[in-house]
Amino acid sequence: MPLITWDEIMSVGVEELDDQHRRLIDLINDAYEALQSHDEHRMVELVEKMQQYARTHFETEENYMRRDGFPGLSRHKGLHETFNRSVAQFRAEQYGGMNLSKIFVFLSRWLATHILEADKEYVPYLAAGKKPA
Template sequence: MPLIQWDETMSVDMDELDEQHRELIDLINETYTAIQRHDEPQMILLLDKMRDYSIVHFEAEEAILRSCGYPGTEAHAAQHRSFEARVADFRRDMFTKTNLSQVFIFLSRWLSSHIMHEDRKFIPWLPETDDEGA
């Protein structure tokens, strides 16, 4: 069973971003499994994948926010850059001083908090969606 479970309270009401958030949660769950197995080679692969995917996601999310005129776009982007730097630090220090549990704790807390508190702030600026499929 995954440690972090997606639910509708995490939704930002935009399928593209919700799907990307689900992918990030899946990567964190895979990270947790690798930590439990003490699988450092898998951790390296997952950190690289997390870094690469988060860059793609953040670029997409920031482009959407800019196109919608969200006033907090720059501050939101700065949070993304901070996350990217932290993941890069974990990756760089993988074999010297990084505690694998610290990696998981940071990733899981940051993502959950970011989605639930920061990403949900921009929902009012997103375009309306037609839930009835008209």
């Protein structure tokens, strides 16, 4: 059973961003499965994938915010940077025997609360259904 299921309540009103959030949730669920089956190799792979995909997603999200003049852009960018730094640190430590379940709990909590709370702040500023030029 997946750990997190996409729900309309998570929607930010922009299809492209919702799709990317869904993809991130899929990755969390895959990592949860790998963790449960003690598949360390797959876990490491998924953490790397999540890091890459989150980068792409953050960039897309920030482009929308910039286009629509979201006043919380620099604070929000800071949240994204903290995430990138934490994941990079996990990856560096992981080769020294870092606890993978700890990494997983951090990533899944961070992404879920970020989508549900921080991302909601820009919803009123983004014009639905339009791609940044």
